[in-house]
Structure formats: structure tokens, C-alpha cells
Amino acid sequence: MNHWLIAPLVLPLVAAMLILLLVGRRGVQRAVSIGATAGLLPIAILLMCFAGDGEFGVYRLGNWPAPFGIVLVLDRLTALMLLLTAVLALLVVLHAVNGDDRRGRDFHVLFQLQLLGINGAFLTGDLFNLFVFFEILLIASYGLALHGAGAERTRAGLHYVVLNLIGSSLFLIGVGILYAVTGTLNMADLAVKVAAAPPESAALLRASALLLLAVFGLKAALLPLHLWLPALYGHATAPVAALFAIMTKVGVYAILRTYTLIFPADGAAPDVGHWLLPLALLTLAVGAVGVLGSQRLRVLIAYLVVVSVGTLLAGIGLFNTGGISAALYYLPHTTLVSAGLFLLADLIARQRGIHGDNFVLGPPLAQPTRLGVLFFLGAVAAAGLPPLSGFIGKLLLLQAVTPAQAAWLWTIVLTGSLASLIALSRAGSRIFWKTEGDRAVAGQAPLPLFAPAALLLAMSVVMTLFAAPVTRYTEATAAQLLAPQHYIAAVLGVHP
């Protein structure tokens, strides 16, 4: 039995509780938090080595057989998401220990529990357990969103909390319907039972599938449920906003998992297969309009996140190997780059004094060249221009469509890129070039504050250089997702 499978959950949970016990010893708290987060990285790499062969890791909690007990399932997708979370979290926590973590109480406890929730959502093979981990990650995110206080932040946070409470209720209703029809909660077992459900239950199953899409769409910021995101991300503390870059991807992950495993597009509840692509493209378009209309850098980046969600779900909405593979290449790219941009925006805002990240005439930056080069890199990556990873991801996506879909998808994806290009060049010009006065008003950022943002953005370069192996992995992942019978067999222990 491979106990490493549960390590990404036990480690942050224990770390969080230890930090809670170490009240008042802030240095030690930080050390534990960094240590635990850094520990996730080798674990994630180990798990990826295991899953990379196409093996499934099934961890039966309490040693109860599936579908009766809860299982954790490791496949290529899960391993990819765990690794991404580990990389992101480490760099974010390294940024946070420069002082942002002390702008409110118990940052590190909430941070670790947030990681627990995210990792759990990726690992679990049980739909109700997914709900539990959603609750964990949400309730931790409520705390993190409000970290640092402030009126705007609290308002945006309140909206987020209320909407997600409604979302959680809908989740329960959706799961409830599924349980009523199939009598099970294990996702592999659900896949079997949904496929075998009598036709008179079809409408209920479809309602459940659509309700779950609304729930996951809310997390992922799918139109028209994306409206909470710009204000929340635009006002959150920098490391929180950066960490939240993965939160929308949890929604994307849940959509990918649910609608390839439980409700495949050719199954009893095909609606999502029809609806996802148009909704994703609309999200992309609305996000692009938001990018163009932004008047603050962080809000602009938040809308770039909306655009990326549209791009990702467009790839997934194709429900073919090429589309899913493209989305899975794009997913780590956009997560790391958005997070890097959020941290960078914070560095920029600190050097602009009262002008913050608003696109107004401000003083020159203390480190215009360093920050400028990083911004340029991030902007090129985010807009999807060659030669960085954003371009490769979009190229893979554009090539995955059928000729009939191409007209819409190409137009919207490419126009979205153009809108990002125009908005980002304006933003960069306003912040770095159109300055007033000769002297910077703030001091330079020390290396420890600067490095995490730089490393996050450098990941785009790394993903470009290693595009071929990454794409091989994502293609294998997409193929694995589109052949769910192996997953089912591994979990239920029977061979089809």
C-alpha cells in the first residue's frame, strides 16, 4: 500500500495544527509553514513518477473496499494538479513570509488548510468527499480572502462567501439527486451506475449533471457565474490572490473529472457536452472585454484569469484528446503566470506609493528595468504571444478543433489575445513609461520579495523549453481521461 498517496493531505493538516499550537512563536510558525509547503514538492514529484506510467494509485481509507469506503485515486491528472499546487504554494509562501502574512491572524494556518482542501479535491475519488474538500478549501479561502482587512476586501469577500454558500447548497442537492438515483457516492461506481441507469431516470441525472456544472462553474468562474472574481482577486492580499490562481482551476479540474468520468459526453447526460464550449467562449469574450476595460493592474490580471478559464474550458469543452491536452498544457502555464503577475503587481504598487496599481500618472519605479523585464515576460506569456508558453497552449488549442468549430473558437481566442495585447501594452506604458517626476518614491524590493514573482514568471520559459515532454504528458493524461474504464476498473477492482 502506497501511503505516499495521502501525504499531500496529512502534511498540510498536521502542519496547520502545529502552527496553531505554536501561537505567539511567529518565526517557528513561518518555518513550519515553509517546511511543510516545501515538503509537498518532492511528494508531488514522487507521485507524478508513479502516475506517469499510466498506473492508478488507489488508496482505500479505513481499508474498506470501494465503493463503500472513501478512496483516494491518483492518476496522471491528479499528479499534474498536485505538482502544480506544490510549485505554486511554495513560491507563494516564500513571498508571504516577507510580511504579508502578518497583516492578519493565522495566515499560515489558513494557508496550509487551503492546501489541504485543494490537494484533497484533486485526490479524492468520492463525490461527497469532494464536497467536503470543497468546503475545506472554500472556508479557508474565506479567511484568506479577508486576510489583511479593508472595506473593499471585506465587501468582495462577503460576496464570495454568500455566493459559495449558495453554491455549496446546490452541490449537496446535485449529489443528493445522484445518490437517490444510483445509491452510491464513489465516482467510479457512479460512472458505472449512471451508465446503467434506466431511461426514466435520465432527466434527474441530467439535472444533477447541470447543477454540478453550475457549482463547479461558480468555482471556475464560468459565465455568468464569474462576476465575483475580479473584485475578489483584485483586492486580495498579493500572496492570497496568487494562491487563488489555482482556485478557479479546482473548478476546472472538477468539471474535467466529472464530465469525463461520471457524465461522459456520449452518456446519459450529454447536456454539458453541448453547453460547455459556447459558455466557455462567452466567458473568454466577456473576460477579454473586462481586460480592455480595466483601470487597475490587479483587476486586469483578474480578468486575464477569467480569459484563461474560458480558454481552458473551451479546450475541455471539445472533449477530444487534443482539446483536453491543450487545456492541460495551458492550465499550469496560466496558473503560474497569473500568480506571478499578481505578485509582480504588488511589487509595482508598492513602488508607486499612493498611486498603487491604478493606471494613472505616477512616480517612476525604483526598479524599472527589473520589474519592466518581468512585466514584459508576463504580458507576453499571458497574452499568448510567441514564443512563450501561452502561445504554445493556444496553438495546441487552435489545432484541436474541427473545421466547423474553428470559425468561432479561432476568432474568439485570437481576438482575446489581441485585446490582452492592447490592454497590456497600455498598462505597461502607463506604469513604466508615462511617469511624473524624476525620483522614485519608494525603496527597492529586496531579493526575497522579488524572487518568487520572478520564478513564477520564469516557469513560462521553463514550460516553453520543455514543451515537448510536458505535452507528451498532457496527451497521455487526456487519453487516460477519455478512457475512463481503466479508472473504474482500478477503483472497483474489477477488470472490464
Place this chain on the structure above:
Amino acid sequence: MNLLLIILLPLLGALLPPLAIRYGRSASAWTAAAITLAALLFALGPLVAVFGGAPQEVHWTWLPQAGLDIHLRLDGLAALFVLLILGIGLLVILYARYYLAERDPMGRFYGLLLLFMGAMLGVALSNHLLQLLVFWELTSLSSFLLISYWHHRSDARRGARMALAITGAGGLAMLAGFMLLGHIVGSYQISVILNAGDLIRAHPLYAPMLLLVLLGAFTKSAQFPFHFWLPHAMAAPTPVSAYLHSATMVKAGVFLLARLYPALSGTELWFFLVGGVGLATLLFAAYNALFQHDLKGLLAYSTISHLGLITLLFGIGTPLAAVAGVFHIINHATFKASLFMAAGIIDHETGTRDMRLINGMWKYMPHTATLAMVAAAAMAGVPLLNGFLSKEMFFAETLHLSALGAFSWVLPAAATLAGIFAVAYSARFIHDVFFNGEPIDLPKFPPHEPPRHMKVPVEILVALCLLVGILPAITVAPLLAVAAGAVLNGPLPDYSLAIWHGFNTPFIMSLVALAGGIALYTQRHKLFALHDRVFPGVDARALFWEFITWLMDTAHAMTRALENGSLQRYAALLLLTAVAAIAWPFLNSTAPIAGPVPAAPIDALTLLGALVMMAAAVVTTVWQRQRLTAVIALSVVGLVVSLTFVRWSAPDLALTQLSVEVVTIVLLLLALYFLPQRATVDSSNLRRGQDLLLATGVGGGVGLITWAMLTRPYTTIANYFVENSLPGGGGANVVNVILVDFRGFDTLGEITVLAIAAIGIFALLDNLRLEMPATDDGGRPWSSERYPLVLSQLTRFLLPLALLVSVYLFLRGHNAPGGGFIAGLVTAVALILQYMASGIDWTQQRWRLQYHPIIAAGVLIAAATGAGSWLYDRPFLTSAFGHFHLPLAGEFELATAMLFDLGVYLTVVGVVMLILANLGKLTQRSAGEGGT
């Protein structure tokens, strides 16, 4: 390998000049020059091979999934561009060393220039469409940074953004076009595509593909109507204008036309699109060039016009026209680069570029003037200069065109007209600047010759103009032959590079152009006045920025209209989505909503419970503004739910619900303390009507679904739990065994949720200062008796009893209703009661526990119980139990699940106490500040 090095050297070498600048400006310039020379050196071998008739090719696979491979190919056309890019690049590097001022950061300049150079070499050497696009966009990006080099200037910033937006948009369109082309041919490899011309032209996607590809080419080469970015790119330092915006980057568009010529040309669409746009650009820009007062503006429009000419030549589509197009690429690059450099010298020495001020420079800088005049004469197409030769070929080609039928006179006439304007603006460049009286109010006076080495690049280029013009056969012929051969991808047509072809029609056209141009120039003052009257201030730039501003404003307004910050709207959208999600499948299904299972008969008690619950829910909603009433009514709902659990034999759930209910109501009451007792009506009736509809929709939808679920047959895996609870989990209470064993992991998660909630709320309440109401809404002060004696005395008696009950509930939990969760709630309620009855100070003197560690300990105990099974190499949370016998106590059971339950118990107690005690503390803190 050499081919790759040619590109990589400048791309990677771009990092060096900014580093070398600490050793001085010359070091930086020398580094850049050395890198360029090295690239040229590496290019020599392959170039020689190409001239020997053997194109060079290398390829590596990189990302086959995206069809992205590294395919490099050096053929005649690429060789021509490599020579142009590296040769003129070298001259520009030398020139810029003297052009840039002390305060300009030279390292950045050379770095960006090398970056551009590498990208442009990449475009030239690409044998793969997507790879070409990558380099293509890189040239746009580096051009953006070079135009904005003097970024403190508004025109530089705006010019750069405009160039990036236009060429970037074109590049994205081209990407789509390339992907279509790749789809048509089945390969992105250019050498394959070039041989698939017939397949491409016959394909139904030919037209959209061609349009998209041409969009890329036309934006890059500043063809009408996308031309307007180029004059504003002149805000760049002049070396950049000379290099990017005349000799190389803007040639990328016509390069692409030449590159894909065998594959795409030869259709009517190609002829009319490429030829038409080329002709329009040629005429429009030639006309406009004459009316520019800015020296660089004149050269910019002239560049656009010449690019139009080259485009037109490729559009005509005959082999000879293509040869002429290639020839003109060479000639234009040489004379225009030298003209820009001369203009830069004049700007540098006089401090202005306004031709209305700069006059009579002949006197001050005769050497520069001579060079500039020769180059300008080449631009005008004067015999014995290179511009004359390619222009003759162009004129000749316009005459041999039959495609226009009866209108075949149009093209030669237009060509001659464009020639007239070209002569006129060239004449203006020469006469206005170097003669025409004395200079007027120059910012720098008197001007003098520039540093010796600044003129060397101009001299070399002008010498080339002369050499090619006088001795074409022994200078340019081999280069033209290999380049044109590569463009045509087939045999070369017969052409002669002689400078004298006899007294034929093209020569007459040239003469007409020369004479007409000079005549036109002499009448320029009238023309300027006419131009100002007829076209007053039609400014594409203003239109562009108006559009961009409109775009941003509209986007902002749209976003604000959608994302208006109203939680009500967001929530309504979410609920509407849910209604749609529920309704859609039922509306699109023929199956009835109700299933086959008949409803059970209704008994009076159940009905009564249901009615009470509904009534209470209605009361809560209707009286929600009277908050105390609403909370009480809400608690009735909760209590009836508890009773419902009892009615359907779920004592565990009933107990849990009951205690949760108590804790929740206490929490709500504590929060209500800070809120006004009555809320005002904020919503309009319409709004409330909408909300009512929405609420009915959601409630109805969920009711419908419940009905559908309950009337369908139900099979479940739950029997497994009932059967295995005792033998496998060691507990008779199935609910508890599910909670702590079968699905103990969920429970671990849920207590974590509770812990996070408590920590989060505590963090939120930390340092919170709230206004404490001194009176109620009616103005009555709060009771002065804060802790009623009867309550406090009673609760003290109750405490040990309640604790005893909770221990009892805890211990029996595994086998009978109870368990850690319920026990924890009971304990917490008992403790909270002490706080409420006797006050926080009193309680805390006797009860000095910190709740954070209790929570942490609870979760850790639960987690450690789970991890304990690792010792026996069992999965996390595997339970074990055994029966033990103790004297007096008798037989009892011990299970690891109970340890887990202890964790649950501690967490629940800690969480409830942390939240409630701190909310309570808040009231006390406010009260203390209120002075009571």
C-alpha cells in the same frame, strides 16, 4: 547547425551589450558589431553553397504535438534577406554609436537591436510556417520596444503601441491563415507547401486562408489601409527607422508574399487583392509623401509607397514582375537606409526635422548633402542609379498585362503618376533641405558635418546604389538570380540587367515621370494650399486613438454594467442558473416527472409537523425585518426538522440537529445585538416581485426534484454499512460507525472545516470595534441587570449534570445514539450557558483554557488515530477494536474509532467556544468602551 547559430548568436547575444556597457559605450557597440560579424561569418559557408545552387537545410523536431518543429532553410530568397539583415545591421550599429546621445542607454539599444536582428533572421530562414510566425511576432515585440526607446516621449509610447496593435493583430490573423494553410496541405513545412500550389488554389478554404495570410503581410508591410502605423513609428531613433522601418522589418510582409508566391499566387483573387492593395498603397503614399513637412515623415510615406510598388509587382503575378519585385527589395533597402541615415545626420546636427526650417544645408555639410542627393536620385529613379533599373522593369511589367482587358491602360498610367510623385518628393528632399535659401531658426546653429565614422555607413550604401546602377550585371546579378529563382520556385524568365534597353515605352514613362515630377515640385506651393483645403486634417492616427479610447471606455462601461457590485444580482444569476439546470432536462424529456412508486399515506402528526414548519418558514420570510421574531420563527423550523428525524427513527440526527440548533440560535442572537432591531425596506415592489418569482422557481424546482426522486425505486449500497457495522466496525450504531469509520475521512474533513471556520471567525473578530447600541429602537435602555441571579445560580447547578450527560453520550456513541459530535455540542452549550449567565470575566477566572490548542489537539488526535494504522501497514483511518474485561466494570469495548471520536469531541468544543466566547467578548468590549 550553422544556420541555427546565425539566429541564435544575435538572439542570445542580445544579453551582452547591456552587460558590456559598464566598460563604456564603444565596448557595447563593439560587442554588438562583433556578434553581427560572427553571425555573418557563420553565414558565409552556407551562403557560398547557396550561390553554388545548393540550398541548405536543417531540421530538428521540437514539439510535434503542435506541429512545431525547427526547420531552417537557406535558399536564394533567404540568402538575400540574411545579407540585408546582417549587412545593413552592421552599418546601423556603427551609425548608432555616433547617433545616440550620452544620456541614451546604449546597452539597451544594442540589446534590443540584436534581439530584433535574431528574430528577423529567424523569419528569413524559417522553412516552417508556425516557426516563421513565432519569429514574426518577435519582430513585432522587439520593434515595439525599439520604437518606444525614448519612452519619456508621448509620441514614442503611442507610436509603439499603435505599431504593436496593428502588426500584432495582423500576426494573429496570419496565425489563423497559416493554420488553414497547414490544414490544406497537411504540412507546415514551407518547402512542401511551395510544391502544393495547385492543391492550395483549388481548395475551398483558399479564399479565407489567403485573406488571413495577407492581413499579416499587409499590416507588417504597412499597406493601405493599415499603413498609418509606420509614419508614427518614426518616433524611434533614426537608426531604428533606417533598419526596421525601411530596410528589414517592413520588408517582412513583402518577404512573405515572395516566400509563398509559388503556393498562393496565380489566381484572380491574388491578383486583385495583392495588386489592388499594392497599387492603392503606391499611389496614396506617393501622394502623401510630398506633403510631409517632417523629413522622416516624407521618407516614411515614401517607404510605404515603395512597399506598395513591390506588393503590386508580386500581385501582377508574372515571373518577370516577381523578378522586378525582388530587385526592388534590394534597391529600396540600400537607398532608403542611406536616406534615413542622412536624415538622421541632419536631425542630429540641426536639432529639427522640419523641412520648412531646414534649408541650404549644402553650405554646411556638402559631403552629407552629396551622399543624400545621390540616394534621393536613386529613390526618384534617375538613370545610372539602382532605383532606375527596377523601376524600368516595373514600368515594363505594367505594360504587358492583359488581365484588365480594356482597362489595361490604367496600370501604366497609375505607375507613371506614382513615378511623378516619387520624383517630386525626391526633389523636395533634395531641394528643400540642401538648397532653397537659408535655414530658419534652427535649434542648433550652425550645423556642421557629423563625425567621420557616422558617414561611413551612408557612403557604403550610396556606393552600392551607384555600383548596382552602373554595373548591374557584375554586381547584383548573381544575388538577384538566386533570390528570384527561389521566389519563383522554377526556371527564371529571360531578363536583362542592362542600363540601356533602347528608347522604348518604359523609358518614355521614366522621362515623363522625371519631367512631370520636377514640374509638380515647382508648383508645390499651390499644391500644398490645395491639399490643405481638400484634405484638412484627415488623420488616421487620431481615428485610431479615438477608436482605442472608445474601445476601452465601452469595455469599461460594459464591464461595469455587468459586474455592478450587487450581490443580489450575482446571487440571482446563480439561482437562475440553478433553476435552468433543473428545468432544462425536464422540459426536454418525455418521461414524466413523478416515478412509479406510490406516495405513502399521510398521518395527522406528520401533516401537523409539516404545516408548522411551513408556517414558521413563512413567518421567518414575511417578518424577516423584525429580526428577533424572524430568528425565533427560524428556530421553530429547526426544531420541527429535529422532530422529523425523531419521527423517522433517526435519533442521532435528531440529537445533532437539536444541539446545532441551540448553538446556531445563540450565535445569531449574539450577532443580532449589533444590528438594528428592525430593517428598513430597501427594495422596490417590482424587485420584490422578481425575487418572489425567483424564490418560487428555486423552491419549486427543488421540490419537483425531490418529488421525482422519492417516487422512484431506490437501490443503495447502504445495506453494506448495516451489515458490516458491527462485525467490521465494532459498533452497533451504524450512523456513528459511518461517521467515525466507514466515512471517517469525511468527518476528519468536516471537523477541519469547523476548525477553519473558528480560526477564520476569530481572525475576523480580532481587533474589531463595533458600535454598541445603548438603547433599543424604542429608545429604552438595556436592562441594567446584566446577569440575572436566578439564571446564573441555576446554570451553575446544571453544569456538572450537563457535562455528565455529554460524557455519557460520548461513551455510548459507538453502539447507541450519541457520539463525539453531539457530546461536544452538549459540553459547549453547557459552558456557553455559564458565559451567558455569569459573564465572561467570572467564567474565565474559573476556566482558563485557550481554545486554539483544544481545536488543534482535537484535529491532531483524530489525524493521529488515522495515521496510527500506518504502523500496521494499513491505510489511513483503518480501525481496530477489541473487547476487554475489567473487574467490577465488567466487559467493555475499546475501539480506535473512539479515539477518533475524542478528536471530534475536542474540536467541536473548541470551535463552538472559540466562536461564541469571542463574539460574546465583543459585546463586552463594546460595553466596556460604552462606559457602563
